[in-house]
Each structure stands twice: as C-alpha cells, then as structure tokens.
Amino acid sequence: MKKVLALLLLATLAFMTITLVVDNNLLPDFGETKVENSVSDTYIKQNAMGENQDIKFGETKNLEIGSANAITGIVAGYRSFDTLGEVTVLFISALGVSLMIGTTDSWMKRSQSGFILRVGSKAILPILMIVGVYIITHGHLSPGGGFQGGAMIASAMLLLSLSDHEFMPKIKAFKMLEGLSGTIYILIGLVGMILMGHFLQNIDQTGTIGELFSAGLIPVVYLFIGLKVGSELTGIISDFMKKEANI
Amino acid sequence: MNLLSILAVLIVGGLAAYLLSKANKLLGAITTILTTVLSFVMLFGIKDQIGSTETFLYFNFQLTEIGWYFAFVLSLTYGMSAFYNVCYKDKFMYPNSYAMLYILSLGGSLGLFFAKDFITFFVFWELVVWTSAFIIPLGKSRRASFIYYVVSSIGSMATLFAIMWIYKLTGTMMIKEALMSVDLNFWPSVILFMTFILSGLTKIGIFPFHVWLPLAHGSAPHTFSPILSGGLVKLGAYVAYLSVAVFPSYEIFGEGWMYRGIPLPIYFLMVLGAISIIIGTVMAIKQDDAKKLLAFSSVANGGYILIGILMMDEITFAGGLLHLFAHAVASATAFLTITAVAYRTGTTKISELGGMIHRMPITYTVYLISIISMAGIPPMAGFVSKWLILQGLASKGLIIIAFAAFFGSIGSFMYVFRPLAAVFLGQLAPKHENLKEAPIMMLIPMILMTIITLTVGVVPKLVLNFIVDVQAEAGIKVVSMTGGALDVFNGYLDATRVFVIFGFGFLIALVLFLLMPKTRSVSLMDTYTSAEFIYTPELLHYAHDFYAPFERLYKNHPSTLKLYERASLKLKEIGLFVDYAFMNQRPATSIMWILIIVTIVTIGGAF
C-alpha cells in the first residue's frame, strides 16, 4: 500500500516537473545553451579583469588565470573559495568518521587474500600511482586535477591494503599530511591576500598557456589538494576497516 | 513630591526589600510596610497636582482624578495588609523575593493608573501580572498561578490587540487623544470595544473569566489574598472606566440598538456582570474553605462594580465607584481576619474551626463589621454604595439587572453568615483550647480598616467628594449632595441619621441581652444519643456542610473550569498530532511531506 502511494506521488511529481522543465521559458532546451549569455563566457576568455585578448595555445602569456583547462581555471582560480569550502567538507567528514570509530587499534579479522589479488596488485600498483600523480600535476592542462588524482592514489592504497592486511595499520602519517596540506592551502590564500591584495588571488606571471609551469599558483594548489584528498580518503577507508571499540 | 517620586519610592523600595530581607527577614517585612504606607501618604501630597505630566525613558505619566482615586484605594489595601508580612515572614520559601514582588506589584498598579500612553499602561499592566503570578505559587498550589497567568494573558493580549489597532487608526499612543479620535463604523468599533475591555473583565473576574479567582485567592499565600481580592481585582475596573468613559462608547454605539437608553454592547456586558453576581453568590454559599468563599464573594461584588461603572449616570456610577472602595476595604478586612485565624490555627477550613469568639474576640468583631459592610447592611459603607447602585438600576427600569443585584444582596447574607456562625460562633474545639488573640501587628490594620468602613458608612461624603471630582472629569452629571444627604430620584439618604437610629436600636438590644438569664453552654464534643457512642463527633457539629439542603438544589452545576480544561486538552491533542505525524525518527516521513508540498505547488503552478 505504501509503495503504491509513493509511486503515485512520484509519478505526478515527475509529470509536473517534466512539463514545467520542458515548456517554461527559463531553461533553454536540451543542447541549446548559449555560453555567451552566461558568466562562464568571461571564464573561458579569461577577461574578468577587463583586457580582452584572443587565446592561442602555446603563445599568449600572462593571462588572468592562464590555465588551459577552463574547468580547473574556475575550480582553483575564479571560484577557489568554493574549493576551500569543499576541502573542509571532506576534512570534517574524515574527522567525523574517525571520531565516531574512536581510538582503537583492533582491526577486523579478514581471510587471507587470494593469490591472484596479491600478485596482480603488485603489477597494477605502480601504474595506478604514476597515473594518479600525472593527473594531479597536469590538472591545468588535461582533464582531471587534485580531486580525481587524489581518488586514484586512495584507490591504490585500498588495493594495497586488500592484498596484505598488515599494510593499513602501519600508516600513521595520513592525519599529519591532511592537516599540513590544508594549512598550506590557506597560507597560499593568505599570502595572496597580503601580496596581491585579495584572499586566494593568483600571482601575475601565469606563464604561457599550455606549458607545465603555467597558470601561476593553480598547479601548486591542486598538488596539495591532491595530497589532502588522497590522505583523507585513505583515512576514511582505514577507519571503516577498524573494529568498533566496545565502549 | 510629584508622580515620579511615588513610583521611584516603590520601585527602589522593592529592590531594597529584596536586599534587606536577604540580610534578615524582619527588616524586609518592615520595608514593605514603610514603602506601602509612605506611598499612601504621599498620594495625598500630590492631590493638588492633578493634570501634571512627567516622562521617564519612554514612559510618560499623567495624574488624573480617576487615577488618583484608584491609587488611593489600592495603596490603602496594600498598606494595611503589609502589616501581616512581619508575622508571616518565615512562612515562605523565598521571603526576599516575596517582599520585592509585593512592593513591585503595587508599583506596577500605581504606574498603570498614572499612565498617559498605552505603552506605559501595558508595561506596568504586565509588571503587575507576572509579579503576582510569581507570588501565588508561594501558597498552596502551583496550578492556580498557571491558570491565573493564562486567563489574565488572554485579557492582556486582547487589550494589546485593541491598543495596536487604535495606534494604526489614530497614529498616536496617548490614551486620551487615541480613544477620543477613533472613527470606525458600528461593528468594527464593537470588536475594538470588546477586545479593549477584555483585560478588565479577566481582572475583575466577570462570568466567563472568573475561573482563576477562587483558585488563586483560595491557594495564594495568606497575606497576599487580601491584596488579590481587595486590590488587584480593581485594576479591571480602571480598564472598564477607560473603555466606557474615555472611549466615547455611548456616542459611537448611540445609533445602534438601544434598550432603555443603554446601547447593545454595554447592555451585554451588564448582563455578564449580572450573571457573575449570581454565580459568585451561589458558589460562595457552597464553599467549605473560607478563603474560597470570600474569593467567590469578590466575583459577585466585581459584578456590582462593573454594572456601576458601565451605567455612566450620576447615581449608579457614583455607587459603583463607592462600592469599589467599600468592597476593597471590607473584603480585605475579611481576608485579614481569616488570615489571623489561619495564623493561629493553621487552617482556613470552616468545618475544622469553631468558637473562635471565645479566644479571638477582637478578630470576631472586626469580621462582623466587615461582613455587615460586604452584605450591604445600613450603618456600613457597603450599604450606601449598594443602595446607590440599586436606586440607579431601578430608576432606569433595568429589570433583569436589578433582579440579579437584589438576588446578590440577599445571597450575600447567607454566605457571609456561614463563616461567622461556623468559624467564630459555636463550641470551641478541644485542640483550640489554649489559643491566643491575633498578635498586635495583625490587630492594628484590622481595627484601622473597621474604623474606615464605619466612618465612610456614616459620613459617605468623605469618599464621595473624590468621586464627584472623577464624575466632573468624566463629564457626567455630578451626584448632588445637600448637607451630607444624597438626593436620589425618589427622595434622599441621610446616612448619619440612619446610623443614629441603628445605634439607638443597638443599645436597646444590648440592654435586653444583659438582663436576660444566661444560657447553660454544653460542650459539644460530649454528645450522647441513646447509648450509641459517636466516633466522629465533628460530623454532627453544625458547622459541617452548613447549607446542605440549599446546596442540594444545584448539586451538579456546570463548571466553567471544566470548559477551560477541555479546551486545553484539545490543544494538547493537536500538539500530540504534530508529534506523531511529523516527528517520528524515520526519514521517509519528512521526505514524504517535502514531496507532497512540492507536488501540490507544482500542480498549482502549472495551471
């Protein structure tokens, strides 16, 4: 009976929202969004500060943000305050999980991992780590960035701990790494405030677009975000592996 | 010596009482006496500054005749009852806050009478409400204070609604200008009138709102009940005056339906007053606890006062105001005597007492005189005021209201006589053998009050002069007095001559009493009936349910308190529904509600 009612309710809601979404003049139809009438037009042309120059890969120098990947330009440049907030969200959830699990070092007993897993993980692990680091460092050039690279490093850690069970207890430094990278991220922001006048402001020399050392502080910021996300995810995974301290 | 100095004395006195009585309780009690009596005396000092205005912070005050008269009545009752605090000082849980709240409630009521604008009026009104709401639980019951607060907050919120409505209409907060310049057509102004007067009705204890009176007076601390029934009930009369005299009610309702010259809304209120007289009298007869009995008598007398003030003609209005004074003094004295008895015996239950006359003769005489005035028997002040009210009602030809007034007077003989016969007369119970008379500090106020009742009864001109000024200020025809005698529409009342005749009659009765042979008094407790041993002699004591046959007439009468309880239960059920429907700890319910709201709005939006 409850299921039927819920289904009925959601069906009417679906019908209503779809009719409203399709034939109202607010949302452009699917596929016809014009970038021109939105803020992201300046994000792409990177002329928020005013001077408008056409951007060619490899030539234009000292753009506002100077990152080839427009999304990284937004995430770590124009709206990096959001990213700071988001990193705190991850930080608190990792902290919350460790608070709830309590300080216990009794780990869940798990059966010995299979032969294929042990050998296979040894082969895959280096590839995973290299690709992860690559994605973090090339955040401003190719798709991806700190969060995606951090997740890959964490999955490498997970693979490692699945294969041999003594690995995870040995790691103590993650909490420190987490705190360190978060602090540096805010220090970059404060330095930006003192030097350039506004919190989290990028430096002027953003190099030529498309090169590795371009887009000013953004790769540095993304590097620390990658480390932070990697350590936090691993921390969460290790907490879930612990047994509840029977307090 | 002006308005602000009196209020300053009271407010500062209240705080000082709190600190002093923390040091030692006696000091705190004495400060209560000093401050209240000082304020009573200072009132006479500023009698000549009528019309002077003062401002402090954002409160502004103005001394008016009516304000002065009410302040005079209240500070008299407060001053007299303050004497009891000395003897009752270590009978409270919080003696220091009792002293402070006691004085602050007087400060609040005086500030209320002198208020020039509505904000000051409402601030001091609420000050009185919550100070008394925190004194009542010091007595026997916490529930009484809760019901008291709820009923009086119904009234004060209604008046706040009317005040803000007037502010919207006239744009000014000054009481006089605002009430004068209200121009609404008939029915909205009726709503405005009813909501404004509501707080007065709840305070006087008129029919639907009389529920808190017996509970609060009955279970308030013994020294605060006289204030409650003598003083605080009169605040409602001030609001009634404002809404009838200052608010041009007779002109505005003039063209509506009239009954013998009284407009419809005012006549409706007078009917309510009449009903509360009947209810008060009938319920008072039934009570076994003396304090509850007197509380119900305040309900009845509140009805008289309201009818008097609402009539707004020279006879009944003067009678109403005089009755206000007479009832304040008489009921305060009656409560004081009951408190004195309770101080000695520890109980106010009529059936447990008896024969107090042998041990406490002075308290007995004081009680006798106060109930004579309350019942409206000639030589006392109560008679003059009730007589004026009845004259006015008869002259205007209001049959129903006059019937209720007569019924109330006759009924009052019955209920005042019950404590007299059961508590003071009759046999002294063995356990009260070694009882002493009430202490000196209690006797002083009792005797003073009886003297006042007697003198006003004999020479009503003393108080009527004040009332005449009030009538002049309110623009009503002034009650005419030729040489101490009040002219009424069919003749005149010369109170002093009436007193002389009564005095002469009293003398004859006294002589006869002394000459007649003495009766042999038999101790009640050694009753013996046909070899049957009585195990519970007090059941046969005639004080035990005194008016049983009369009470059987209306044994299962409907009680308004049940009505209030049922309403409160209904509200609680709604609260329970909210708890059940929204608050269970399943995410599904809240999400269901969110989706229902979103669906309804989207459907609404689509069309």
Place this chain on the structure above:
Amino acid sequence: MINLAAIVLMLLGLYALLTTKHIIKMVVGLNVFEVGLNLFVITIGFNKDGIAPILTGSNSIKDFVDPLPQAIVLTAIVIGFGITAVALMVARKIHEQYGTYDINEIGGK
C-alpha cells in the same frame, strides 16, 4: 532528453528513500538521488556542437561547452561523498547499538 532522464533518476532515488526499511539502502537511495542531480547539472551546460572546454593545439575557445556546471558538479560529487561516508558510519553505529538495519525495529526501541 538526458535532463528528463536525470529528473526521473532523482525521483527513483526518492522512491527508494520513501519505501525502503533498510538504512543502508536509504544511503544508496540518497546516492542515486545525488547522481541524478549531478547528471541534471551537467546537462544544463551541454551544447550540441560544443567540445570539452580544454584548450589544446587543435581547438579554439570559441566552441567550448559551458565549464561552470562541470566545476559545480565536481564540488557536489565530493560533498555527496562526504555525506555518504558520515551516513554509513552512523548506520554502522546504529547496527552496533540496535543489532539491526531495519528502521521499524529501531524506531520501536
């Protein structure tokens, strides 16, 4: 058409939340709801003949897709992860406290 599919996906997630009794399934339902939401956010920025907003030698910035929704989705996904981690840990504590994942039995206590 994908944005309508995204809306349907969201409602499926809500259906799961409304009807399931198992608290872990509720967390899964919440995730389905958030995936649907993220899909909807992505389709807002979609342009038929646009390309990924990454500048390389061969393309130019004229025909980029709108990058802002993609940046927002990045943050939304990470926040969704944070909430799910905390929710799962709380679910585990509930299991330790009541010994069951069924919300009706838990509600009873």
Place this chain on the structure above:
Amino acid sequence: MKYSVILIALPLLLAFLSMFIKKGKENLLYLGMLINVMLLFVLEQGTYLIGGFERPFGITLVIDQYSYIAVLLVNLLFFFSIISNYKQIGKHSTVLLTLLAGVNGLVMTGDLFNLFVFLEITTISAYILTTSNKNYVGTFNYIIVSAVGSSLYLLGVIMLYAGYGTLDFRTMTEAISESNMSVMLPMLFIFAGLSVEAKLLPFNGWVKGVFSKANGLVGTMLASIIATAMLFVMGRMLNVLITDSLIMDLALTIGIITLVLGELSAYNSKSIKDVLLYSSIGQSGLVTILMISGLIFPAIIVIINNGIAKLIMFTIADEATKEKDDFKGFFSNHQLMGIAFTVASFSLIGLPLFMGFYAKLNSLIGLFEMNLLLPALLLLVTIVEGAYLIRLNIKLWYLGEEGTATTEIEKASQKPSLSMIVATLVLAASLIAVGLMPEVLGDSITDKSLLNEKQIEYMTDLKGGM
C-alpha cells in the same frame, strides 16, 4: 573590510592546524573564537572580493546593514555558548572551529553556490556534533533529510543559473526583476531546500531526534547559532530572491502553520528540551511570516531575541536535567541561573521591559498594516507561548506537591561552572538593556525612537546591497 574573510579563513586554518597537536585542541578553539570576537570591533560594511575578481565573476563576501548584525550576533553567540558549556567540548574542538567558519560563511557570502557549500560545512559539522548524544537514529534521520534538502537547494540554484547565467546573488536578483520568465520551480526548490534547515514545519522531521537528548553545547549550537544563521539566510532569500507570488503565499502559509503547530506542540510537551525545541520551531515560523510580509526590522529583533534566549535556556535546561529528569524546584538552590532563565523566557514571551516586547510591538505595527487576522493570530499564539513558559518557570522555581506550601529548600546537588553563571547573566542583562533602551542596539539598527515612527524601511539598500 579585508578582515571579513579572516573571520572564515582563520577558524579553518586553526582547524587544520589542530590535526598536529594531540592534547590541548581546545586552546586553538578558544584562540580562534577570541580573535573572531576581536575582529568584530574592526568590522565595517562593504563588499569583499575573493580572488580579486569583480562581482558577477568572482565570489564576494557582502557585509551590508543586514549581514553586519548577523555576523556580530553569530560570533557573539558562539563565544558565549563555548564559554558556558566548555565542559562538554571533549573531542569536538576541531568540528566546532569548522562550524564557526561555516556559520560565518553562511551569513556573509554573496554567492548562491558558495552558500550551498557553507550550508554543507555547517550541516556536516552539526551531524558530528549531534553524534555526541549517542542517539544515532536521530542523527541518521537528520543526515538524510538535510542532504535531500540541500540537494533540492542546489537544483533550484542550477535552474536559475541555466536561465540567467550568473551565480551572484545581486546580479541574479536584478536579472530576475528585469526579465519576466517563470521562476516558480527553482524558487520552490530553493525555499524547500532552505526550510529543511530553518526548521519550518513539514520539513523538520529531524528536529526532535536531534534535540531531545542534546547536551548543553550541542543544544545551544543547533538551536541558537545555526538557527540564527539559517534564519538570516532565509530572510535574505524570502525578501530579495523569491519574488514569485505563488511561492510567497506558500511561504506565508507554511510560516503560519509552523508558528501555530510549533507552539501547540510545545504546550503539549513535558520535558524542558522538548518545550525549547518546539518553541524554536515556532519562532522560525514567526520569522518567516515577518520576512515574507516585508517586516525585516522586527524579524531581525525576533531573531536576536530568540538566539540569546535559546542559548540561556538550553544551557540551563541541560544543567537542570543532568542528574534526575524531574527538575522540580531546581532553581531553589541555583537562584542566579533561575533569574537568567526567567528573564530569557519572559523575553521570549514578549513581556514588557525585555527585548521580546520591543520585537512584538514592531511586528504588530507592521502586521496591522496588512490585515487584522495576522496580529490576532500572533497574539493568540503568544498566549499559548506564555502558558507553557510560565508553567515551566513555576515548576522550576517552586518545590512542593500540589496541595502543600513548602518552606524548606533541599541541598544543592551539583555546582554549575562559574563561567556558565556569568555568561547567562550577561546575556540576560543584555535582554533587559535592549528592552529598556532600544537605542542600545546601536544606531545602525534603531535610528528611530521606539514607537513614534512607523517601522523603518532601512532595507532599501539591501535590495541593491547584496
């Protein structure tokens, strides 16, 4: 003006630093809290650009007259809440720091998506705080419902972005007022999303599970600090962004339902904490009504009054029900706390000489401009509110069964911390001070005397200020 971002950045910095030190994390919390309070003296109004980019492109922190009061209030309430409940901090000092940053961000941000991020920071810190009362089912319910709520908010914001192309609050409001596109659906989602956290009635199924066993610290954090921030955010949304008439009527009806049902269920509940939680639901309903009918100035006073009163009452309620649940006559041996509690409850009812009265008068003036029914409803609800608060006060002050007058006072069982008594008394004194001299609130708020002028329309620059 630079300092406004430090109010957010500094607590975060200290939160990250607190990972390094094992013991003594509380000192970082006290440090961050103190610096934030000191920064308040230097705060002045203006728009702060994050990253140096102009308004529609970068994120801006806006402190206009509206959020100036909000920032002052939120930081001071946080300060007093920590002082009076420092015993219950335990392992939560880092989470409290992020909560402080999140709440400051909520109130100051001028960007819709940034508001979503700070909303998440605040709610997740709140989840972890509530786990301290071991009622995990309540926390789980809270997580699921407010996750759905904030996702709905994000859905609304994205729809508005699709239509108007900007995420900045002020450019969005200007774009909406110029164009005549139908914005009903996104505003509905935004209102639904925010009202989950602002505790409006049909959306607040989570409140009872979280509050009924919350200890002093968690109770004050949720009922006083987060509630104040959320009501300020709700006020900004209802007043400036939501212009669709259907949604405004919806908000008004929900506000009225919440006010009436909230107060009635408070009247029905027995334990102190239930009474307080339902009363805060009622107050948020009242704020919604005032905000929707354009009475911003009385709404702000109601929020301030509710914030301070709830802080006092929750701390003392937790202290009262620490040992035995029957708190009858608790104040007989804690008279100072009793005075603070009674002052707070009187100010909540709106009795004269307290801040609540000043708020009630102004809201009545405003409501009377609209029609006669709303003020009548407000006053009827005040009667119910007065009833259950006075009943609570009498039960707390007076010992003794129904029929007997008690004279002796039982011995005090536990000694409350000195800082709690001082903090609650200072707050109670502030309630009285504002009640007596409303100009104490600072001329920026009440540049008119109490009553002579109609309620001031100072929010004109808000329409442009954000």
